[in-house]
Amino acid sequence: MPDAIPALKSHQPGKDILAETPAYDLIELFFFAYRDFVSDPDRILDEYGFGRAHHRVLHFVGRNPGLTIAELLDILRITKQSLNRVLKELIDKDFIESRMGTADRRQRLLFATEQGRELALKLAKLQTRRIMRALSDMEPEAKDLVSRYLLRLIDPDSSAHVKHLVFGSEET
Amino acid sequence: MPDAIPALKSHQPGKDILAETPAYDLIELFFFAYRDFVSDPDRILDEYGFGRAHHRVLHFVGRNPGLTIAELLDILRITKQSLNRVLKELIDKDFIESRMGTADRRQRLLFATEQGRELALKLAKLQTRRIMRALSDMEPEAKDLVSRYLLRLIDPDSSAHVKHLVFGSEET
DNA sequence: AATGATATGTCAGCCTTGTTGACATATCTC
DNA sequence: GAGATATGTCAACAAGGCTGACATATCATT
Incomplete structure (x- = not known):
């Protein structure tokens, strides 16, 4: 697993923190970026x-x-x-x-x-x-990486369909 | 079948063309990813x-x-x-x-x-x-790169505010 | 040719979540 | 005490989702 999220706030003790720590940064940035x-x-x-x-x-x-x-x-x-x-x-x-x-x-x-x-x-x-x-x-590979990230964010069920729609042959 | 993307292909390598070619892939992936x-x-x-x-x-x-x-x-x-x-x-x-x-x-x-x-x-x-x-x-640097991409997608006016809100000191 | 399935169109009404405008109240600042 | 500020509230409206019901044309099958 990639780097963990920087500790944002100290939680109540007890739970298995690391695996479940919310990715607040990516969640919020996604919201603001999409809005703009x-x-x-x-x-x-x-x-x-x-x-x-x-x-x-x-x-x-x-x-x-x-x-x-x-x-x-x-x-x-x-x-x-x-x-x-x-x-x-x-x-x-x-x-x-x-x-x-x-x-x-x-x-x-x-x-x-x-x-x-x-x-x-x-x-x-x-x-x-x-x-x-x-x-x-940004790095030259940024575009490709972001593209791959967004595609993987999509429901697995629909990702093939989306991939075809976005990249696929020009036909419908 | 008519092609909906007139400026996309078969053009001389002019600088203007390149800068104006729509990034349909990132546009559409953003839509589908956000929806899911x-x-x-x-x-x-x-x-x-x-x-x-x-x-x-x-x-x-x-x-x-x-x-x-x-x-x-x-x-x-x-x-x-x-x-x-x-x-x-x-x-x-x-x-x-x-x-x-x-x-x-x-x-x-x-x-x-x-x-x-x-x-x-x-x-x-x-x-x-x-x-x-x-x-x-994905690459270990993926998270950081995506985070930077999303932040840069935000209006420059509000990006400092967002940065503070997302990463900044816990105080309001 | 008859029948059922399919693709689309439409009417009517409801919900959520955004908007504007107007006005009320409490509290702070000067 | 006067004016600015932070919040609350009422009323009306709009966009864009939804469900349910029903109509029509066309296709596919028997």
Whole structure:
């Protein structure tokens, strides 16, 4: 096991302390970092009358052209009713386009429009800037290591799926 | 199939391009990792009739005994009305105790009760288990590197404050 | 061709957790 | 005593989750 956590506060005596000492630092840093990370897009989304939910949908559709509703639900892990609310707005405002499936005409294949791709890219660049600022002046292996850490943080059940989605072949 | 990532490939090695290529992998991994990371506590909080908002309050009060309302608001960056809603429930259910300030009697100093500390610890251990599983078999320097990465992801404005809160002297 | 399964859409209502604005109270500081 | 400060509270609203029920179109199977 890697280095133990620096002793943060003295606990009541008795329990097996070392193995169970909470990693307060990584827990809290994760909270603060994620909060700031999503705050960048928020400001821009506001101008369009969109929220974080719209961002997620737009992002994954942009990244996976032809995504079906079912696949999107599986990625976001929300109900179809929740998805539909924001998806409808994205379609109405012409950021996403929904086409009938060719093989299976029950399906709806989702595509980002030109406008949609532009917004998605703008938001991704914002977040990338923050990531690059963090990585700059760090060890060259930092990016790969962080990537591996985050992947291992994910539920083992879904990690293969995520790996495919993030790194895998461009197909869905 | 249209490619959603116009600027990603097949470009001359211009400096601008490189700097602007979205780090889709780290962006998406961050999303999935954070989602699973907070899902562990969710299940337990449910049994108590609490939500994520309660968790955050309980966590930071537990970690910083004697925290004032103003300091807690500064950490969470929510309105006092939002805070009060969940804080009241935590106090009513005897997970947090509010004492009048000694130096300044207008202040309320917050403390986790025995029950509160137990729950906070239980949740922190859950998340720690996930973190340790991720770190196991990784390079020994992984923990430190991830910690530095997350800290650098935070807004420069607040990073000193966060650093103090996470690593700093136990006092508030 | 009929039937059941599947993919999606939609209505209605509820919950949590964020927001703003207004106002009340106690206490501190000058 | 006056004004600033720390907190509490009421009311209303919004975003984005949820459940349950039901509708429609299409596919797959018999």
